[in-house]
Amino acid sequence: MDAAIAAAIAAEEGWLPFDRFMALALYAPGLGYYARDARQFGQMPSSGSDFVTAPELSPLFGHTLARQVAQALQATGTREVWEFGAGSGALARQLLASLDAATTGDEQGRRECGAVEYRIVELSAALRQRQQRTLAAFGARVRWLDALPGRIEGVVVGNEVLDAMPVQLLHFDGTRWFERGVALQDGRLAWADRPTALRPPGEHRFLPGAVTEIHRQAEAFVRTLAARLARGAAFFIDYGFPEHEYYHPQRHGGTLMCHRAHRADTDPLADVGTKDITAHVNFSAVALAAQDAGLHVLGYTSQARFLVNCGLPALLAAADARAQVAAQPLLQEHEMGELFKVLGLAAGAPFEAIGFAGGDRSHTL
Template sequence: MPSSKPADTAGGEPHSLNGRPDTGVLAELSAQIRGAIARNGGWLPFDQFMGLALYAPGLGYYSNSSRKFGALPSSGSDFVTAPELSPLFGQALAQQVAQALQATGTQEVFEFGAGSGALAEQVISSLEALGQPLARYTIIDLSGELRERQALRLARFGDRVQWAQTWPSAMRGVVLGNEVLDAMPVNLLHFDGQQWLERGVVWDEATQAFAHADRPTDLRPSLEDLSGFVPGTTTEVHPQAEAFIRSLAEHLQHGVALFLDYGFPEAEYYHPQRIGGTLMCHQAHVADTDPLVNVGLKDITAHVNFTGVALAAQDAGLQILGYTSQARFLMNCGLMPLLAAASVQERTMAQKLITEHEMGELFKVIALASAEVTLDPVGFVAGDRTHRL
């Protein structure tokens, strides 16, 4: 069965073997991480380890030559995202994009972390079908290797599609991020019953492998009352994702931002029963919880704390327009008529977008907007959960 996450930087093109980075590339990444550990006194915070493992130029998981996205392990991929699962995902999302473009009087979409380019292809085509063609679709992606694959897929749209490696100085339009926030490095915290410790990474000379090591820290989960945490709990905090939202507020002069990802509001994220946290790895459509092995060969993610995202947005001057499950959002955006017109095979795949045990409930959608925008977004007309954030 295909694995949708979660299951149960520019750089040169690395050499590859059967679609996977060769051993030299993996050894170079390991050496780079060991060097960072040594320069940091023998201990590296987990967010820095995760950043290198995923984004080290030409070497990290998202920068090397491995195929990430696909429906089945036989394709050499590691997981499937909603746009690869069904084109109806992008078609439904385009309804919300079209409304937001009209409300803001803009003609540009910005997508962060565009993956295979499938979502961009679906959104651009769907907006054309709706009679609302874009002037420009800008993809902001750190991975040079992924940019090359996106360019091949989106070539038919010509120079309307552009790429950037850094924040555009002024953004006016609609911002999209599908499974972007979950891939931002996180800090790991461990509660031993007496104190909070930050979990980092060291190099163990005896085993010649990476290992975890804890240090006292002032970092804490964002809950006001920390008394409910069970001794032995490991969890995450998300300063980089929240900093990203603050940067978005600085650059989004006039527009709407939509983020779709798996996660929870704060009360669920830090529930006392979630003692192992949410950190997860994905390789060949199999999920595991050990980020210290096969470094560079597998994805490392953490669920999104949507309360943290919302508070960071509000503190930076953005509005919260809505928050709901992916299933409710897509149905509000017209997925059901699209399903009715689809083939049986297309319906089977698209159903995974909304069924509760697949992506429908675990995945959420949050809509943010610059202060002056007036919009009652169609994707949240029923089932809005903003009050739960």
């Protein structure tokens, strides 16, 4: 167990709320999973990777999303793409390549038509370096920011970013609610509960022993983004559910999950810093926070529906057999097609986003 975690627990008089623990385990310099210079993203354990994300699976993911981004740039009259949590830089490379191809070929053409500028906000210094290597060919058009500027005009994208934001854990014993935190027991990390006034949002039935999450950081992130996004749109892609599914009695163990070497486990207290920790996204809470902060919900649907609406079938038809096979999990229900959702938001006048043209499920949020 790491000294930084022990020190944090001691500084909090023996009990660290889980969201603080998760923030350290993922992002603390020298300890956090995302602070390490490692290959988190990749297709197979043999590459040393721990999990695969959509842009790592197939470049057709970014090429399809680019159609939505292009439409949103046009509809909102903006010229910047903002990516949060850009991972290896694969999605940025796919989006830039597609957007450039759409505006037209040569450098002069791009200057005349106005090539998009790309901004990346990334918490991990190690990943930022990796992104800089991946995106070197795009030169000064790609810039990294340490903090959000006061005003953003552009189209925001975030793939699997909300799930990486620390969550608070709640435990219901049948009559009372507790916040679950981390303490030291015989020199080892152990769960420890404290009575709390915190509750999951809404009115849902919880069985005795239920453990679940609340997502204050993700909601705060969306509120901050809404306050800064003066003109534009945002598209968040992640695994998650609307609130009534999230807090369904069947999901009584919650959604907290760790990933290492393409295997999932449910023990974030073991091997801290060597594995990813995530929780599913409560898309109702994210959409509500966005609306309360002045954004419009453009749509909400499954990843499969969104990609089909944006024209993935035509891109697949033009691809070779190997690329077609690689892209299948993006659409398959038992892979990313149904568990992953897309939420679209707009600052300023809402528009008919192509990704939600069919199968919009905003009414379920």
